[in-house]
Amino acid sequence: FKRIVESVADFVVGSVITTIVCSMMTLPLVSYYFGFVSILSIGSNLVMSLLATALMAVAALWWMVSWQSLLSAWVGSGLMGIAVLMNGVTSWFASIEFAVIPWRANSWGVAIGIS
Secondary structure, three states: OHHHHHHHHHHHHHHHHHHHHHHHHHHHHHHHHOOEEEOHHHHHHHHHHHHHHHHHHHHHHHHHOOOHHHHHHHHHHHHHHHHHHHHHHHHHHHHOOOOOOOOOOOOOEOOOOOO
């Protein structure tokens, strides 16, 4: 049981670190090209990466049982449920009023202030 808890903890810590690093590295590009920065991106990306992992695991399960029509339909409906949940989470994060702030970066990736 201890190994399972450690594996889950390692996965969650790795997901958090990856999300933070990817958000920090793409921030100048997003700011330069779109003129907005999402202040909720780390939280939303973390939730979405965990859901995407579940989606891929269920998709692999669906592929393994695709020869069995009844089981395939049941797993496929779970796959669709996860996809609908991901769409709902995305819509919820996008509906938050303070989700993005206007912030334009120059061509060197340096933010030049809130416009």
